[in-house]
Every structure is written in structure tokens, then in C-alpha cells.
Amino acid sequence: MVGGTIGPKLLFLVTEDWYFRSHRLPIARAARVRGFDVVIATHVQDHEELIRREGFKLIPIRLSRKSRNPLQEVLAIVDLIEIYRKERPDIVHHVAMKPVLYGSIAAHLAGIPYIVNALAGMGYVFTSNHLQAKLIRPFIKMAFAFLLGGNNTLTIVQNPDDFNLLQSIVSEKSLVIIKGSGVDTGDFKPSPNKEVTPVVLMASRMLWDKGVGEFVAAAKILQQEGVAARFVLVGDIDHDNPSAVPAAKLKEWHDGKVVEYWGHRKNMLEVFQGAHIACLPSYREGLPKVLLEAAACGLPIVTTDTPGCREIVRDQINGLLVPVKDIKALALALKNLIMNHALRLRMGERGRTIVENEFSLEKVVDETISLYNNLLQTRGR
Numbered sequence: 001m002v003g004g005t006i007g008p009k010l011l012f013l014v015t016e017d018w019y020f021r022s023h024r025l026p027i028a029r030a031a032r033v034r035g036f037d038v039v040i041a042t043h044v045q046d047h048e049e050l051i052r053r054e055g056f057k058l059i060p061i062r063l064s065r066k067s068r069n070p071l072q073e074v075l076a077i078v079d080l081i082e083i084y085r086k087e088r089p090d091i092v093h094h095v096a097m098k099p100v101l102y103g104s105i106a107a108h109l110a111g112i113p114y115i116v117n118a119l120a121g122m123g124y125v126f127t128s129n130h131l132q133a134k135l136i137r138p139f140i141k142m143a144f145a146f147l148l149g150g151n152n153t154l155t156i157v158q159n160p161d162d163f164n165l166l167q168s169i170v171s172e173k174s175l176v177i178i179k180g181s182g183v184d185t186g187d188f189k190p191s192p193n194k195e196v197t198p199v200v201l202m203a204s205r206m207l208w209d210k211g212v213g214e215f216v217a218a219a220k221i222l223q224q225e226g227v228a229a230r231f232v233l234v235g236d237i238d239h240d241n242p243s244a245v246p247a248a249k250l251k252e253w254h255d256g257k258v259v260e261y262w263g264h265r266k267n268m269l270e271v272f273q274g275a276h277i278a279c280l281p282s283y284r285e286g287l288p289k290v291l292l293e294a295a296a297c298g299l300p301i302v303t304t305d306t307p308g309c310r311e312i313v314r315d316q317i318n319g320l321l322v323p324v325k326d327i328k329a330l331a332l333a334l335k336n337l338i339m340n341h342a343l344r345l346r347m348g349e350r351g352r353t354i355v356e357n358e359f360s361l362e363k364v365v366d367e368t369i370s371l372y373n374n375l376l377q378t379r380g381r
Contacts, residue, residue, distance in 0.1 A: 007035035011089035013099045017047040023181040030365045033234045078107035083111040104147040113376045117155040121286030144169045161307030180287035182364030183296045190298030191273035196340045197318035201275035203234040203290045208244040211281025218331035229338045231259040295355045318351035335377035
């Protein structure tokens with residue numbers, strides 16, 4: 001509320017409350033400061049108190065990433081239609097694949113003036129070679145063509161590859177690139193205090209599609225070669241994702257001293273500052289926040305030459321790029337950095353500069369708020 005006047009209403013639809021907290025909370029805060037009435041609709045798990053304490057209206061939803069029950073999916077869409085008709089937002093901001101699809105259907109049926117869709121990568125359907133993903137993919141493309149092409153709709157992607165992919169489905173004027181979720185370079189910064197033995201860190205959800213298997217296989221190769229380093233996995237098991245690595249497999253690796261599995265860690269700044277090298281051998285990304293945070297902390301990065309990852313890492317500048325699923329190349333790149341302290345420092349410094357210049361949180365927030373305002377101005381508000 002600004003000057004006693006209620007501003008335009010902005011409703012975020014996000015599948016999980018933890019994702020809103022980690023990736024969209026700064027944008028919601030900035031929108032409120034700039035006069036928006038902000039509402040959050042999400043599947044509530046662990047962060048209800050935090051969201052309410054921020055002063056946002058919170059609407060729990062039944063939408064679930066893991067549900068494949070047709071009746072439950074229809075009911076989820078009906079719920080969204082009811083929420084949209086009751087709240088009557090000026091703009092809805094849908095985040096991730098299912099909210100984009102279901103939220104867009106609901107928004108069209110409820111007559112919402114403006115729709116912003118944010119695709120943080122193209123997800124399991126577009127990255128996986130599993131039969132299920134291949135069967136669903138053509139239907140998702142058709143849904144995108146129908147839902148994302150309206151004059152009142154803008155879709156945010158995070159890298160040029162995803163832009164080009166969607167450009168073959170919807171009009172270019174409906175698409176915009178905003179580079180990721182940004183990183184607070186004041187919070188995430190380098191630390192000179194490191195252990196003597198290099199720590200190679202892979203921080204991610206524990207998914208096969210993130211390259212967890214390749215990371216472990218590369219660690220085995222280097223251990224067999226006698227390379228002195230610790231290989232650490234940090235992150236939750238995403239049970240709702242078909243690509244989840246089983247807990248038993250993670251325990252097997254940990255107990256066999258192949259890697260150290262630390263699970264979920266709340267203080268990621270401390271984790272990054274204790275590491276020497278960041279690694280993400282993912283198959284495809286939007287623009288991974290974990291690599292932005294790692295680079296902000298001055299870590300050199302080994303990642304795959306794939307959409308999203310190569311937007312952050314410039315090969316031989318602030319890290320090393322390797323082909324997707326190439327375990328030998330991954331092991332060699334990691335070995336080069338493990339064995340070369342000066343190279344690690346040089347790449348880490350360059351990575352920090354790149355993040356400061358191109359991927360700061362302030363830049364992403366400003367670009368997103370400008371997008372909202374431009375939509376409203378076209379309506380004469």
C-alpha cells in the first residue's frame with residue numbers, strides 16, 4: 001500500500017514453498033516496496049511461517065509436482081481458477097513447468113489481465129531420454145503453442161538455448177531472457193580460509209539428470225589415480241522427481257568412501273567457502289543458481305557444455321567445460337584444477353567478476369520489476 005492506495009496485485013504461483021524462498025523471495029520483496037500488493041500461492045511445507053512473517057498473503061494449494069492422477073490434476077486446475085477469480089490479480093507470475101501450464105489455463109479462464117511465465121530450464125520432460133518424457137514432450141509443446149502466445153503473456157527463460165527452443169513454438173515477442181535468479185554478492189563472497197586438501201563440491205538436488213552419477217564415477221577414477229582430494233555431495237533427495245537418486249545409493253557411496261554425502265545444508269555460504277572447486281555435470285539447466293553462488297564465493301567451476309551452465313562458465317576463463325556424460329573428460333578437468341592452486345585462484349577471481357557484472361541479484365530484480373511495469377503501462381494503468 002502506497003500513500004493509502006492499494007497498488008496493482010501480483011500473485012506468484014510456485015509449486016513448492018522452499019523454491020519461492022530460495023529463488024523468488026527477493027523479487028516479491030522488491031515488488032512490495034515498489035507498490036505491488038503481493039500474494040503467494042504455493043504448496044506449503046516448511047516455510048509457511050517465514051512467508052507470513054514477510055507480510056505476504058499466503059494461499060496453500062494442492063498442486064503437486066509428483067501427482068500423475070488425472071482427477072487430482074483437474075481438481076488442481078479448478079482450485080487455481082477459483083483462487084484467481086477470488087483474488088483478481090492484475091498479474092500472475094507462474095514459476096516452473098506445471099505452474100506455467102496449469103496456471104495459464106486458469107488465468108485464461110479467469111480473465112486475468114496479464115500473465116508472466118518463468119521457465120527455470122526446460123525440466124525433466126525436455127532433458128530426459130526416458131520413454132515417459134519422450135511421450136509427453138509433443139503434448140507439452142502443443143500446450144505451449146496454445147497457452148504462451150497471447151498478447152497478454154510474456155515468458156521468461158534464462159538462457160539463449162531455451163529462448164531458441166521456445167521461439168520455434170511461440171512468437172519471439174512473447175519471450176524475454178532474464179539471466180537466472182541472481183545472487184547477492186554482498187552475502188556470497190570468497191574466504192581465504194581453506195583446508196589443505198582440496199574439496200570438490202557438487203551442490204544440487206540429488207538427481208541423475210544433474211550428473212550425480214558422473215560426478216561419483218569421476219571421483220572413483222581420481223581416487224584410483226591417487227589424486228588427493230575430497231569429493232562432497234550436498235543437497236536433498238527430490239523424491240517428487242522421476243530422476244531422483246535413491247537414498248540407498250547415496251548411502252552406499254558415502255559408506256564406501258567414494259564421496260561424502262552431507263545431505264541438505266542450511267548455511268550454503270559456509271559450504272561454498274570451505275570448498276576449493278565447484279562441479280555440476282548437469283545434462284541441461286536454466287541458469288543454475290548454485291553456480292552463481294559458487295562463482296560469487298570465488299570458486300572455479302567444472303561443468304558441462306550445455307544450456308544454462310555455459311552461460312556462467314567461460315571455458316578456460318572462470319572454469320572448465322566438458323561434454324555431457326563424458327566421465328573421463330570430467331575427471332581430467334577436475335584433476336587439472338585439483339593439482340593447480342594458482343589456476344584455481346585465477347579462475348575463481350574471474351568468476352567473481354563475471355557474477356558482479358552480469359548476474360547480480362539487483363540486476364535480476366530490476367529487470368523483473370520493469371517487466372511488470374511495462375505490462376501494466378500497456379494497459380494504461
